[in-house]
Amino acid sequence: MSVDNTVTAPKGFLASGVKCGIKKSGKHDLGLIVCPAGAKAAAVFTTNKIISAAVQISQKHAKSDTIYAVVVNSGNANACTGEKGIKTAVRMCAETAGYLVVDPHEVLVASTGIIGEHLPMGNVTAGIEDAIGQLSDSATDGMNFTKAIMTTDMKAKIACRRIEIQGKKVVIAGTTKGAGMIGPNMATTLCFITTDAAITKPLLAKALKAAIGDSLNKLTVDGHQSTNDTAIILASGLAGNKLITSQDSSYKKFAAALIDLCQDLAKQMALDAEGATRIFKVVITGAASKADAAKAARAVADYDLVKCAVNGGDPNWGRIICAVGSSGVKLNPQKVSCKLDDLAVFKNGAPTNFDRKKASKIVSQVSHTITVDLGVGKYSDFCVGCDLSKGYVTINADYHT
Amino acid sequence: MSVDNTVTAPKGFLASGVKCGIKKSGKHDLGLIVCPAGAKAAAVFTTNKIISAAVQISQKHAKSDTIYAVVVNSGNANACTGEKGIKTAVRMCAETAGYLVVDPHEVLVASTGIIGEHLPMGNVTAGIEDAIGQLSDSATDGMNFTKAIMTTDMKAKIACRRIEIQGKKVVIAGTTKGAGMIGPNMATTLCFITTDAAITKPLLAKALKAAIGDSLNKLTVDGHQSTNDTAIILASGLAGNKLITSQDSSYKKFAAALIDLCQDLAKQMALDAEGATRIFKVVITGAASKADAAKAARAVADYDLVKCAVNGGDPNWGRIICAVGSSGVKLNPQKVSCKLDDLAVFKNGAPTNFDRKKASKIVSQVSHTITVDLGVGKYSDFCVGCDLSKGYVTINADYHT
Numbered sequence: 001m002s003v004d005n006t007v008t009a010p011k012g013f014l015a016s017g018v019k020c021g022i023k024k025s026g027k028h029d030l031g032l033i034v035c036p037a038g039a040k041a042a043a044v045f046t047t048n049k050i051i052s053a054a055v056q057i058s059q060k061h062a063k064s065d066t067i068y069a070v071v072v073n074s075g076n077a078n079a080c081t082g083e084k085g086i087k088t089a090v091r092m093c094a095e096t097a098g099y100l101v102v103d104p105h106e107v108l109v110a111s112t113g114i115i116g117e118h119l120p121m122g123n124v125t126a127g128i129e130d131a132i133g134q135l136s137d138s139a140t141d142g143m144n145f146t147k148a149i150m151t152t153d154m155k156a157k158i159a160c161r162r163i164e165i166q167g168k169k170v171v172i173a174g175t176t177k178g179a180g181m182i183g184p185n186m187a188t189t190l191c192f193i194t195t196d197a198a199i200t201k202p203l204l205a206k207a208l209k210a211a212i213g214d215s216l217n218k219l220t221v222d223g224h225q226s227t228n229d230t231a232i233i234l235a236s237g238l239a240g241n242k243l244i245t246s247q248d249s250s251y252k253k254f255a256a257a258l259i260d261l262c263q264d265l266a267k268q269m270a271l272d273a274e275g276a277t278r279i280f281k282v283v284i285t286g287a288a289s290k291a292d293a294a295k296a297a298r299a300v301a302d303y304d305l306v307k308c309a310v311n312g313g314d315p316n317w318g319r320i321i322c323a324v325g326s327s328g329v330k331l332n333p334q335k336v337s338c339k340l341d342d343l344a345v346f347k348n349g350a351p352t353n354f355d356r357k358k359a360s361k362i363v364s365q366v367s368h369t370i371t372v373d374l375g376v377g378k379y380s381d382f383c384v385g386c387d388l389s390k391g392y393v394t395i396n397a398d399y400h401t
Numbered sequence: 402m403s404v405d406n407t408v409t410a411p412k413g414f415l416a417s418g419v420k421c422g423i424k425k426s427g428k429h430d431l432g433l434i435v436c437p438a439g440a441k442a443a444a445v446f447t448t449n450k451i452i453s454a455a456v457q458i459s460q461k462h463a464k465s466d467t468i469y470a471v472v473v474n475s476g477n478a479n480a481c482t483g484e485k486g487i488k489t490a491v492r493m494c495a496e497t498a499g500y501l502v503v504d505p506h507e508v509l510v511a512s513t514g515i516i517g518e519h520l521p522m523g524n525v526t527a528g529i530e531d532a533i534g535q536l537s538d539s540a541t542d543g544m545n546f547t548k549a550i551m552t553t554d555m556k557a558k559i560a561c562r563r564i565e566i567q568g569k570k571v572v573i574a575g576t577t578k579g580a581g582m583i584g585p586n587m588a589t590t591l592c593f594i595t596t597d598a599a600i601t602k603p604l605l606a607k608a609l610k611a612a613i614g615d616s617l618n619k620l621t622v623d624g625h626q627s628t629n630d631t632a633i634i635l636a637s638g639l640a641g642n643k644l645i646t647s648q649d650s651s652y653k654k655f656a657a658a659l660i661d662l663c664q665d666l667a668k669q670m671a672l673d674a675e676g677a678t679r680i681f682k683v684v685i686t687g688a689a690s691k692a693d694a695a696k697a698a699r700a701v702a703d704y705d706l707v708k709c710a711v712n713g714g715d716p717n718w719g720r721i722i723c724a725v726g727s728s729g730v731k732l733n734p735q736k737v738s739c740k741l742d743d744l745a746v747f748k749n750g751a752p753t754n755f756d757r758k759k760a761s762k763i764v765s766q767v768s769h770t771i772t773v774d775l776g777v778g779k780y781s782d783f784c785v786g787c788d789l790s791k792g793y794v795t796i797n798a799d800y801h802t
Contacts, residue, residue: 049734050723115717304705308793312798318515322628324451326448396706397709
């Protein structure tokens with residue numbers, strides 16, 4: 001049997017994923033993660049002002065000291081569904097809590113899919129009952145959970161890290177969904193992480209925020225934040241390590257592994273982005289502030305003309321400079337420079353006499369790095385984007401009907 | 402012979418357009434508008450922080466009391482070209498001025514096309530000489546000028562308005578280019594307007610700014626401001642009307658006709674946008690401020706997922722609400738409402754039981770209106786966008802090479 005790298009890999013977690021008929025395709029659409037002994041939990045949510053019913057409920061429930069389960073559906077976002085939608089989300093928590101004999105506030109809920117339609121509650125109720133019956137700590141059921149959160153994803157996205165803290169084996173496992181409507185702002189799409197590390201709730205929250213900040217939040221497919229973005233981490237505390245209560249070396253080891261895991265998941269998302277054939281990293285240096293660097297990096301990664309050029313394997317660096325110029329950040333036009341990987345194409349405001357064939361080769365890789373120096377300061381930041389292809393249009397022109 | 406509706410229609414203007422080899426396709430790529438008697442001029446430019454050499458030079462020259470000519474090239478933006486590029490733009494004005502025996506500061510220059518490559522000065526010099534020789538007040542040469550400013554445009558865009566001011570016939574004619582890299586911020590792409598109205602320079606500037614603000618600036622194809630955006634109006638003053646020196650009824654008549662003309666040009670641009678098959682107007686009402694209304698309208702019009710849905714004729718209004726929510730404007734989630742033309746699809750935060758077939762029919766029209774009420778104030782604004790098609794990707798993936 002192969003090693004379990006799913007959300008059931010850390011000690012103390014059960015999972016399942018079932019088909020309850022929310023998706024017309026008949027694929028997996030309802031999943032559960034359960035921590036029978038109770039977990040510390042932390043979460044980050046979308047910053048969209050219109051938030052789904054699930055996000056509204058989970059924002060409250062995440063404050064509970066102990067979380068026993070996460071119930072997730074795909075195929076329907078339960079967003080823009082008014083009071084009726086709220087009642088549905090509350091009921092998803094209550095029904096799950098009923099089977100586990102815990103308080104509904106100790107269950108988190110997440111939804112993803114089409115916005116503005118009511119969830120078929122009959123299917124959901126049956127799905128929860130089915131999912132409760134399927135719960136196990138096997139890799140198969142861990143993978144079924146991952147299948148149950150997918151929408152337009154082509155590939156399942158999982159990652160696992162095994163570290164040692166004070167001589168004890170600690171496991172962190174994560175899964176994420178998302179291929180479009182992905183913008184770098186707080187949580188991005190749905191992401192569920194389990195760990196058996198023993199760590200306090202505040203430090204768990206701190207580590208999650210930092211990890212998401214440097215991974216999923218640095219990824220942009222189309223610059224869109226959804227109404228449902230949610231990232232949740234559950235810590236069972238069963239690894240046997242001494243409870244992490246300060247930002248000591250144990251915390252740092254845990255936090256570093258968590259960032260590494262989240263960056264792995266982010267990369268998987270970028271490569272599976274709707275229609276994407278290539279990804280690129282935009283690094284901004286010489287910025288007047290960290291915020292400027294982040295803003296300019298995102299502007300380039302979100303620029304449709306840059307994304308189209310990357311799709312065409314075309315080193316059209318003028319569009320990169322145009323994107324930076326229109327982003328509104330402070331820059332010195334006479335000092336701005338740009339590199340494609342290590343090839344300087346624009347230096348101190350003027351084009352270099354670069355090798356065009358070499359440039360085309362760089363841009364035609366599965367992944368390359370665009371570096372732009374703004375020439376006004378010492379700050380830097382980055383963003384990861386993907387190309388814009390005809391496939392993206394095909395996927396998103398007919399998603400609804 | 403048909404009526405002249407080109408830039409040579411108003412009294413006092415000559416124009417021409419020639420092929421000088423800047424474009425590899427061999428199409429028209431250099432144009433001239435000349436006002437032998439001298440014109441009052443006003444201009445608005447891109448707000449991109451990286452601006453082309455032509456914009457840098459024209460920003461200075463536009464301050465001159467009298468402008469005798471505008472020289473324009475397409476096929477090369479002369480942007481991000483450093484000091485050498487500036488010298489080229491200066492030389493384009495100087496050479497044109499030399500033939501007309503005027504001061505180089507009395508000539509405006511504009512460029513459009515690929516960013517980051519040097520203009521072939523030999524071709525430009527020969528082109529200017531050729532264009533000077535071709536100058537006439539015929540509709541044919543007026544149209545040749547329009548051809549000479551086109552890049553990826555499929556159709557020539559011209560508009561003309563004939564009004565009467567104090568019993569005198571006044572003509573306003575305009576032409577514009579642009580099909581991509583079009584975002585609503587100050588000037589959009591290249592736009593040249595001629596008129597024989599007698600009007601002071603400050604009032605001409607005021608009327609131009611207002612007209613562009615409610616037309617080209619409300620149009621978005623991909624949210625991108627170019628490095629070269631320029632809108633210029635030249636007034637020969639030969640119509641014979643009494644000089645307009647205050648915001649009286651004559652000014653209002655002129656300004657209204659100018660807005661009407663610019664909106665006509667904007668609509669032509671939207672319908673000819675790269676790959677566009679449909680356009681849509683986004684109207685935001687109930688906003689806390691005019692700025693919020695404009696921001697939300699643009700957010701919807703620029704939202705790739707909305708643009709793809711329109712391409713698919715799909716009434717996926719959830720994406721509209723999602724776009725509004727992520728735009729950062731003030732709103733009341735319990736009061737937000739949305740209509741597709743007159744069909745209410747979302748009301749006070751909840752979906753209505755609307756007729757899906759009717760909704761699909763509305764979104765499948767060549768043009769429809771999306772109205773979103775934010776439920777927090779009395780301000781409104783609008784933005785015009787177009788769908789995102791596979792054609793846009795095709796055009797922009799291979800533009801450079």
